[in-house]
Amino acid sequence: MSFKYISKKLFGLLFAATLLQGLTGCKKWLEVNPATRVSEDEQFSSQQGYFDALFGTYQKMADLNAYGGLGTYRFIDVLSQYYENKSGQTNTFYGQTTRYAYTSDVNTQQNVRAAISSIWSGYYGTIAQANYILKNVAQRNVLAGTALNIVKGEALAIRGAVHFDLLRMFAPAYLNGANDTVRAIPYMEQFTILPQARLSIGEVLTKCENDLKEAEQLLSAYPAIDQIAANQDATSAELLLAYRQNHINYWAAKAILARLYLFKGDKTNALKYATEVINSGNFSFINPGTLSVDATTDASDLTFTPEHIFSLSVSNLKPAADQYFKSSQTAAADADDLFSTKAKLATMYEGTLPNYGTDIRSPDAARSIWNQLTTTIVYSKKYYSDRTNNVKQRLVPVVRLPEMYYIAAEAAPTVSAGVGYLNVVRLARLIPALSIDVVNTPALLDAELQKEYRKELYGEGQLWFWYKRKNVTTIPDGVGNPMTQAKYTFPLPLGEIEFGVN
Numbered sequence: 001m002s003f004k005y006i007s008k009k010l011f012g013l014l015f016a017a018t019l020l021q022g023l024t025g026c027k028k029w030l031e032v033n034p035a036t037r038v039s040e041d042e043q044f045s046s047q048q049g050y051f052d053a054l055f056g057t058y059q060k061m062a063d064l065n066a067y068g069g070l071g072t073y074r075f076i077d078v079l080s081q082y083y084e085n086k087s088g089q090t091n092t093f094y095g096q097t098t099r100y101a102y103t104s105d106v107n108t109q110q111n112v113r114a115a116i117s118s119i120w121s122g123y124y125g126t127i128a129q130a131n132y133i134l135k136n137v138a139q140r141n142v143l144a145g146t147a148l149n150i151v152k153g154e155a156l157a158i159r160g161a162v163h164f165d166l167l168r169m170f171a172p173a174y175l176n177g178a179n180d181t182v183r184a185i186p187y188m189e190q191f192t193i194l195p196q197a198r199l200s201i202g203e204v205l206t207k208c209e210n211d212l213k214e215a216e217q218l219l220s221a222y223p224a225i226d227q228i229a230a231n232q233d234a235t236s237a238e239l240l241l242a243y244r245q246n247h248i249n250y251w252a253a254k255a256i257l258a259r260l261y262l263f264k265g266d267k268t269n270a271l272k273y274a275t276e277v278i279n280s281g282n283f284s285f286i287n288p289g290t291l292s293v294d295a296t297t298d299a300s301d302l303t304f305t306p307e308h309i310f311s312l313s314v315s316n317l318k319p320a321a322d323q324y325f326k327s328s329q330t331a332a333a334d335a336d337d338l339f340s341t342k343a344k345l346a347t348m349y350e351g352t353l354p355n356y357g358t359d360i361r362s363p364d365a366a367r368s369i370w371n372q373l374t375t376t377i378v379y380s381k382k383y384y385s386d387r388t389n390n391v392k393q394r395l396v397p398v399v400r401l402p403e404m405y406y407i408a409a410e411a412a413p414t415v416s417a418g419v420g421y422l423n424v425v426r427l428a429r430l431i432p433a434l435s436i437d438v439v440n441t442p443a444l445l446d447a448e449l450q451k452e453y454r455k456e457l458y459g460e461g462q463l464w465f466w467y468k469r470k471n472v473t474t475i476p477d478g479v480g481n482p483m484t485q486a487k488y489t490f491p492l493p494l495g496e497i498e499f500g501v502n
Helices: 011-022 034-043 047-061 070-074 093-097 112-139 145-170 201-219 250-264 267-278 317-324 342-348 401-411 415-428 442-456 463-469 494-498
Strands: 308-313 370-372 378-380 395-400
Touching: 034 047, 047 112, 047 145, 047 308, 070 112, 070 317, 093 112, 112 145, 112 494, 145 201, 145 250, 201 250, 250 267, 250 308, 250 395, 250 401, 267 401, 308 401, 342 442, 395 401, 401 415, 401 442, 415 442, 442 463
Parallel strands: none
Antiparallel strands: 308 395, 370 378
């Protein structure tokens, strides 16, 4: 993968790690010395230095405390009640997480409060790295042309996208503008150690939108996408233009804007952006007839890479997969496991309905993406990473093609048009199309969409945001019901409150 070429002396990545504490306003830890300044000058004296800094930003984003773990399968999906709910383990990390005990610190090794703090730090660290690049782009005349557009565009897109995800976690749901003026999170637009005031939800959304729109315009200079599988055994050193699905590319900026507009209740723009991605022809559904699910081969494609609009390369995903999903055959089961039961999955995938047993996402599929040890222990194989040279492994999807169809379905002007978008995904997954005579109201379409979000996005950290945005009061298989907006909203880390961000 492209990240293995990144410079190990990357100043920005190291500096971003310390900037995390700067959000609290505590300055005693930071003393910039002349040597550090020289490193910055060296870093941004060449085009390659900017590329390295950009790749370092994606590394930060892919950290196990961010999108590479806690921000997806490791914490957010536990909140979604995807896994066996640990109902008898009320005082464990998972037990407290599934009950939304956000201030819990009952476990000294890992606890909910610390997980939330790590997400906050990891995400703002990514933003700091993006701002570090943007600061130097503005101050130096090193980049030009396509390179300038891509580096600046991706940095802006990262800043907008990551702030948007922080907003979705640390602020109440927008609820069609009802919470527009509620104070939310700081929006960091400068590379600074000074604490920033929290803005309202509406103000943060506007800044996210502005960054993503500017990124869209800049990245339009290079809209090409090279499929991940096509990079297998590639030897080109031009990494900025390779692995475009592992960057917030032109189409990813549009896809995240589609998410943002749906969050705001702006269905017109949500539909516009979702269909632009759909109609681009750059992304396609995985072919069930040729899908390889054997993780020990270079052909395996367990995350369906042709559908990736934007995914992250997580270099240390294999140890995490071994620990949480027991991808190693010799790994012993323990309390860290993230597993489901066969009965729970059978209900989720509606296996008893006629012609639903062929769903390629189901444990019963002919080419199963699940590892069924017993009827009560079933692991997802999505993140199995057994082949070092397989470029389709060690990837965590951030946004995929099916979600664009779900957004289009919800934002469509009529229920029948919405059912049409949803049926495209269903047919691609080998289950029957829904009848527009049966699914003929917005409420019925929402019910079917919720089912499909659950089936499709296992391990990807997106189902939680559907529940929150729709203000779902009863989460399927939930042990923390009934849900409230308080349960849907993470508290600020204690350090942020102590040092005045609150």
